[in-house]
Amino acid sequence: MTDVQATIGxxxxxxxxxxxxxxxxxxxxxxxxxxSEGPCTAAGVFTTNRVKAAPxxxxxxxxxxxxxxxxxxxxxxxxxxxCTGAQGMADAEATxxxxxxxxxxxxxxxxxxxxxxxxxxxxxxxxxRGIAAAAAALQPDGWADVAQAIMTTDTRPKLAAIRVETxxxxxxxxxxxxxxxxxxPNMATMLAVIVTDAVLDAPLLQESLRAxxxxxxxxxVVDGDMSTNDTVLLLANGVSGVQVTAGESLAAFQDxxxxxxxxxxxDIVKDxxxxxRFITLRVTGAPDADAAxxxxxxxxxxxxxxxxFYGGDANWGRILAAAGRAGVPxxxxxxxxxxxxxxxxxxDGLQLVAGGAPTDYREEDAAAIMAEGAVSVRLDLxxxxxxxxxxxxxxxxxxxxINGHYRT
Amino acid sequence: MTDVQATIGxxxxxxxxxxxxxxxxxxxxxxxxxxSEGPCTAAGVFTTNRVKAAPxxxxxxxxxxxxxxxxxxxxxxxxxxxCTGAQGMADAEATxxxxxxxxxxxxxxxxxxxxxxxxxxxxxxxxxRGIAAAAAALQPDGWADVAQAIMTTDTRPKLAAIRVETxxxxxxxxxxxxxxxxxxPNMATMLAVIVTDAVLDAPLLQESLRAxxxxxxxxxVVDGDMSTNDTVLLLANGVSGVQVTAGESLAAFQDxxxxxxxxxxxDIVKDxxxxxRFITLRVTGAPDADAAxxxxxxxxxxxxxxxxFYGGDANWGRILAAAGRAGVPxxxxxxxxxxxxxxxxxxDGLQLVAGGAPTDYREEDAAAIMAEGAVSVRLDLxxxxxxxxxxxxxxxxxxxxINGHYRT
Numbered sequence: 001m002t003d004v005q006a007t008i009g010x011x012x013x014x015x016x017x018x019x020x021x022x023x024x025x026x027x028x029x030x031x032x033x034x035x036s037e038g039p040c041t042a043a044g045v046f047t048t049n050r051v052k053a054a055p056x057x058x059x060x061x062x063x064x065x066x067x068x069x070x071x072x073x074x075x076x077x078x079x080x081x082x083c084t085g086a087q088g089m090a091d092a093e094a095t096x097x098x099x100x101x102x103x104x105x106x107x108x109x110x111x112x113x114x115x116x117x118x119x120x121x122x123x124x125x126x127x128x129r130g131i132a133a134a135a136a137a138l139q140p141d142g143w144a145d146v147a148q149a150i151m152t153t154d155t156r157p158k159l160a161a162i163r164v165e166t167x168x169x170x171x172x173x174x175x176x177x178x179x180x181x182x183x184x185p186n187m188a189t190m191l192a193v194i195v196t197d198a199v200l201d202a203p204l205l206q207e208s209l210r211a212x213x214x215x216x217x218x219x220x221v222v223d224g225d226m227s228t229n230d231t232v233l234l235l236a237n238g239v240s241g242v243q244v245t246a247g248e249s250l251a252a253f254q255d256x257x258x259x260x261x262x263x264x265x266x267d268i269v270k271d272x273x274x275x276x277r278f279i280t281l282r283v284t285g286a287p288d289a290d291a292a293x294x295x296x297x298x299x300x301x302x303x304x305x306x307x308x309f310y311g312g313d314a315n316w317g318r319i320l321a322a323a324g325r326a327g328v329p330x331x332x333x334x335x336x337x338x339x340x341x342x343x344x345x346x347x348d349g350l351q352l353v354a355g356g357a358p359t360d361y362r363e364e365d366a367a368a369i370m371a372e373g374a375v376s377v378r379l380d381l382x383x384x385x386x387x388x389x390x391x392x393x394x395x396x397x398x399x400x401x402i403n404g405h406y407r408t
Numbered sequence: 409m410t411d412v413q414a415t416i417g418x419x420x421x422x423x424x425x426x427x428x429x430x431x432x433x434x435x436x437x438x439x440x441x442x443x444s445e446g447p448c449t450a451a452g453v454f455t456t457n458r459v460k461a462a463p464x465x466x467x468x469x470x471x472x473x474x475x476x477x478x479x480x481x482x483x484x485x486x487x488x489x490x491c492t493g494a495q496g497m498a499d500a501e502a503t504x505x506x507x508x509x510x511x512x513x514x515x516x517x518x519x520x521x522x523x524x525x526x527x528x529x530x531x532x533x534x535x536x537r538g539i540a541a542a543a544a545a546l547q548p549d550g551w552a553d554v555a556q557a558i559m560t561t562d563t564r565p566k567l568a569a570i571r572v573e574t575x576x577x578x579x580x581x582x583x584x585x586x587x588x589x590x591x592x593p594n595m596a597t598m599l600a601v602i603v604t605d606a607v608l609d610a611p612l613l614q615e616s617l618r619a620x621x622x623x624x625x626x627x628x629v630v631d632g633d634m635s636t637n638d639t640v641l642l643l644a645n646g647v648s649g650v651q652v653t654a655g656e657s658l659a660a661f662q663d664x665x666x667x668x669x670x671x672x673x674x675d676i677v678k679d680x681x682x683x684x685r686f687i688t689l690r691v692t693g694a695p696d697a698d699a700a701x702x703x704x705x706x707x708x709x710x711x712x713x714x715x716x717f718y719g720g721d722a723n724w725g726r727i728l729a730a731a732g733r734a735g736v737p738x739x740x741x742x743x744x745x746x747x748x749x750x751x752x753x754x755x756d757g758l759q760l761v762a763g764g765a766p767t768d769y770r771e772e773d774a775a776a777i778m779a780e781g782a783v784s785v786r787l788d789l790x791x792x793x794x795x796x797x798x799x800x801x802x803x804x805x806x807x808x809x810i811n812g813h814y815r816t
Contacts, residue, residue, distance in 0.1 A: 317526025
């Protein structure tokens with residue numbers, strides 16, 4: 001397996017485009033089209049929010065009917081098509097119909113994604129012009145434009161690609177994502193589309209995506225909110241002819257898919273709204289994996305923890321206090337805590353807490369670590385062998401500025 | 409029942425003092441003593457955080473042994489005595505011993521509260537000097553000093569008092585509170601001490617406090633964090649000779665206690681760290697009260713909702729999205745939402761959402777409401793008859809500033 005690249009040269013059999021059609025008032029790219037030359041097997045994971053946007057409901061229905069015949073994904077940014085009632089469902093359907101028409105496929109072959117402001121209807125005439133423009137611009141190496149066109153408050157495009165040597169041959173896996181706000185547990189709130197030229201049947205593809213998502217997009221937190229629109233789609237067009245089936249070839253594919261998803265997920269955190277510090281938070285010594293994740297997520301969403309990281313303050317008491325309210329049984333006098341510099345520091349670094357009370361660490365040593373742009377934190381519960389790693393960021397003035405005036 | 413007053417003239421049989429003894433580097437008042445001339449029945453509700461500060465554990469043990477013989481509450485601010493291990497428990501005990509000595513009672517008659525920075529040991533010599541100074545300054549009308557002395561990042565003292573005509577005679581109920589940061593569900597994170605001259609046995613007092621707390625301090629949110637130290641204490645010294653027992657006299661007492669607790673709870677939100685807008689959030693039409701509260705609390709802790717209120721942006725989509733992730737079954741197309749100006753607006757005001765989609769309300773009407781210093785929001789789930797009201801505030805730049813540099 002090669003390293004993950006942050007660019008996408010192309011994936012056999014896919015042509016893509018990202019254009020500006022006028023949905024965003026800024027005039028930036030706002031419509032992306034990903035088209036396969038032949039039918040793809042497809043998989044999706046979706047928001048667990050009870051308030052689901054129309055495209056989420058639409059795609060879930062499409063995949064239930066036609067998970068082996070998907071030809072395209074069309075995405076608009078600027079308007080989320082959420083809380084738009086029956087009109088929203090009709091608009092999602094009309095988007096698929098328009099896309100099918102320009103591509104020469106059937107409406108049931110098209111998946112639809114939207115991201116942006118909630119409660120505003122899609123400007124369908126503008127959108128349809130955008131679909132036509134994107135179809136005319138399709139090309140194998142248009143991925144940077146796609147990544148641009150799905151952005152909302154993201155400050156930079158997010159791409160990842162990898163070449164994977166499976167037991168049956170070489171395949172490519174590549175994807176784009178957008179995030180920035182509303183990044184939360186239970187499916188980090190964002191959009192991602194991942195494509196591959198491998199051959200996988202639809203159930204295996206779905207299982208593979210579910211597993212990769214569980215250790216990547218589901219382990220990131222920006223602000224703890226969860227959107228109505230989060231979706232990760234995975235399309236396999238099989239153009240490489242390389243069959244991936246349960247066993248050795250699947251293991252290699254799974255590793256590659258996880259690497260792409262993890263790279264995109266961490267990119268989303270690194271571009272979190274107003275973020276100034278990246279935090280890798282590992283909870284160990286938990287009685288089970290769910291408890292470990294619950295504690296990690298509670299810490300990662302704590303405004304007091306996040307503002308302390310913003311201020312560069314090693315206020316470890318807030319970490320213990322957040323752990324304590326996670327709803328998981330724990331014993332305060334077994335807690336141990338370490339800080340280390342860097343994004344993924346395997347060493348335990350500086351121990352701040354032992355047996356639930358502070359060690360005699362030097363405050364200047366903690367401050368030196370907190371001054372880094374990335375900090376690794378480990379909290380050990382002293383109760384078992386389970387662990388969970390989440391990636392998160394601080395909470396800054398800029399986050400408040402961005403979100404205080406998003407619509408206005 | 410009279411109206412709640414924001415000052416405390418005095419409560420028969422209690423003498424109090426608040427002094428500056430040097431725990432706070434600022435030189436502000438940091439030690440409060442509340443002493444009764446005779447033994448009190450006493451009740452307490454405490455943080456459900458699994459990481460409990462030493463004074464919480466200490467007071468729970470004291471109340472279990474001596475709930476009919478409490479003579480005093482001593483409180484320090486500046487240092488929380490949390491995550492301080494065995495030394496912390498010894499220091500809480502020593503604080504009670506010192507207080508008992510100067511008051512001429514037994515150590516088991518004293519309750520102890522601490523608030524401030526976590527993980528730092530109490531400066532016991534300083535604290536003991538403070539106890540002696542406070543004992544020398546005890547007076548019936550020192551409540552304003554007490555309220556000052558328990559503050560941390562609070563910008564103003566919080567006091568409430570009421571005179572209640574029960575079936576058996578007139579009693580006074582009065583209390584002080586501190587809050588500001590770490591205000592969260594499951595016992596809003598704060599300290600409060602309430603006293604009365606009524607006669608109540610300890611089990612009835614505990615039940616009365618539990619009920620009042622459930623509709624007041626437990627219904628406020630500043631940032632969703634929950635501290636290691638939250639405590640509400642209620643002491644009844646019986647000096648009025650007015651017996652409160654189950655039935656008519658209890659109902660009047662309960663109303664008065666709830667009024668005092670609610671006034672203090674709302675005061676805490678109004679002084680929330682960096683707050684600029686007060687929000688009364690009422691969820692109606694829920695299948696049961698727990699579901700209503702869960703939805704209300706999820707909305708009230710959402711950073712996206714809170715920053716939108718800070719920005720004066722009627723971004724109702726974020727309210728629906730937060731409701732959707734509350735973990736409660738709901739039907740998106742039954743949701744209805746109203747905004748009204750003012751802290752407690754009984755009218756439904758402007759309807760923004762009906763059937764899960766926006767009405768044709770005018771954005772300028774919504775903006776006019778959002779420009780108010782207090783906004784009443786009602787979300788109807790359309791599923792049942794249960795309701796819950798929570799009080800919360802916005803999330804501002806100033807919150808981030810305060811919490812980014814609390815220790816440093």
